[in-house]
Amino acid sequence: MDSDVDSSAESFELELDEIIAEIDAPFGDLPVRAIRAAEKCRDQIIPGLVKLIERGIQETREGRKLERNGPFFAFFLLIEFRAAEAFETIIRAVSLPGDLSLQLFGDAIHEALPCAVPAMADRRLDEVLALIRNRELNEYVRWALQTGLLYLVASGLRSREEIVGHLRAILIEAIENEDQEAVLAAVHSLHDLYPEEAYDDIKRAYDLGLVDEFMIGLEDFDRQFAHGRDRVLQQLQEKPVYIEDTVEMLKHWASFQPRKSKPDVNPTPRTHSPRPLSPPLPEQNPMKGNIEPRVGRNEPCPCGSGKKFKKCCGSAARRSN
DSSP states (O other), X not given: OHHHXXXXXXXXXXXXXXXXXXXXXXXXXXOXXXXXXXXXXXXXXXXXXHHXXXXXXXXXXXXXXOOBOHHHHHHHHHHHTTOGGGHHHHHHHHTOSTTHHHHHHTTHHHHTHHHHHHHHOGGGHHHHHHHXXXXXXXXXXXXXXXXXHHHHHHTTSSOHHHHHHHHHHHHHHHHHTTOHHHHHHHHHHHHTTOOGGGHHHXXXXXXXXXXXXXXXXXXXXXXXXXXXXXXXXXXXXXXXXXXXXXXXXXXXXXXXXXXXXOTTSOOOXXXXXXXXXXXXXXXXXXXXXXXXXXXXXXXXXXXXXXXXXXXXXXXXXXXXX
16 A cells, blocks of 8 residues: 555655756747646646756856756746735746846746735835845836736725825835836836825926836826726726736747748747846847837837837837947
């Protein structure tokens, strides 16, 4: 009887190892089969996913070139699973100095990290706020965490008034520090919360020239107020808050589409589109040099990211000019 149990357990562990190995394959196709298998045994596989991120942290700190996508997919899956036990590891990963967190997770910082705030960190809001205020952190990370504060309201975990209060305090502090990236992120986040009580602080940021009006203008707030509080907050509540399906979220990324040219180059999910705060990266950005001025800043970005042009390639193009 005991031998049967041991044999069964060994078989199950081997199956978990196989799933992890497939998730941790070299850069290439989306590992749909492995992701689906992981979703069926989420509780058992969480420790293995955490180890993938821990390994990624170590390799990145040591300056080693990442050759596999395990940490990237583990990041999405742990957030999809709302694995609170992974929070400490994720925080350490996104707190890597300089651009190391981007090297580890790439666009997952922008796409997945906001979802981690309601999924994992609602009861640890003070830690999230401290990270947002940490000017040593990568600007992508700080922006994504501020977006995550919105998700706390959209999910009903925190009140609009509380989060507006936090964002207003972050904005005032950022204005005093002339922390332009934090100002821009706070203004963007406040925009979706009908921030009538923070309007004077928002206007002050514009008056001081701390907001890139190509990204968001003061007139955008006027339009929000014209829509009325109920409509604005209803639109917020309609936004997706959690990662419900990693495959569905990733399958449209350009990195996972069939390669039509340069088949010898393995695209990675870190470069599917530039993010709102990204510096121009000529070697990675397929849109660089191909952005036509006829694209309106409020129109969908032609890169296919699903975001407005002004929040995507338009920002990178403007900065490069």
